Amino acid sequence: MAEVEFNLARQAEAAKRLMxxxxxxxxxxxxxxxxxxxxGGTTLLEAIQAALAEIDECEIHIIGLKAKEAEFAERRRRLEERAGRVKATIEQAMITTEQESFRLPTATLTLTKRAPGLIVTNEADIPTRFWIEQERPAPKLDKKALRAALDDQPIPGATLDNGSRSLSIRRK
Incomplete structure (x- = not known):
């Protein structure tokens, strides 16, 4: 490719001198x-033809690479889903056997309980004290304050889920 660019620049310079x-x-x-x-005095047109052929070749490679990128992205997505399913199966096995942790030669697995998460059921019912005023586009819900308040009392328009279990895997 550098040869094509060099030749084109050299022929353009020769044409400039002729002009x-x-x-x-x-x-x-x-x-x-x-x-x-x-x-008649340069090979500028041939150099331009070679440069156009080089552009065509680059575009063909770009199309091929984009197709491979899409294929690899799909493959990565499937592998991520598979890893997630396997991790969920390990988590279920630990819950079923009532084991909080396993120490293995290659990893330590630990089940931890996550705090209950915020569930907004109807934003319109949430009191105004949980909204932060903004210039644009509209007020923003202060989820942190709402979450903290739900620990003490029920708030209309929001609730907490039951929490969940989470599998932590530490590799050695």
Whole structure:
């Protein structure tokens, strides 16, 4: 590719010198004569053809690479889903056997209880004290304050889930 660029630049410079010579001879506005002189005195047109072929080849590679990227992204997504299913199966096995942790030669697995998460059932029912005023586009819900308040009392429009279990895997 560098050769194509170098040759094109070299031929453009040669054509520039030819045009300068023509101008010094008083030929400025005869486009046909300038084009014929450039075509006859340089290989600029061939260099441009080679550059266009190089562009075509690059575009073909780009199309192929994009297709491979999409294929690899799909493959990565399937592998992530598979890993998630296997992790969930380990988690269920630990819950079923009532084991909070396992120490293995290659990893330590631990089940932890997560705090209950916020569930917004109807934003319109949530009291205004849980909304933060903003210029644009609209007030923002202060989820942290709402979550903390739900520990003490029920709040209309929101509730907490039951919490969940989470599997932590530490590799050795």
């Amino acid at each position: 300068s010579n023509l101008r010094s001879q008083g030929v400025d506005d005869d486009q046909e004569l300038v084009a014929d002189t450039i075509e």
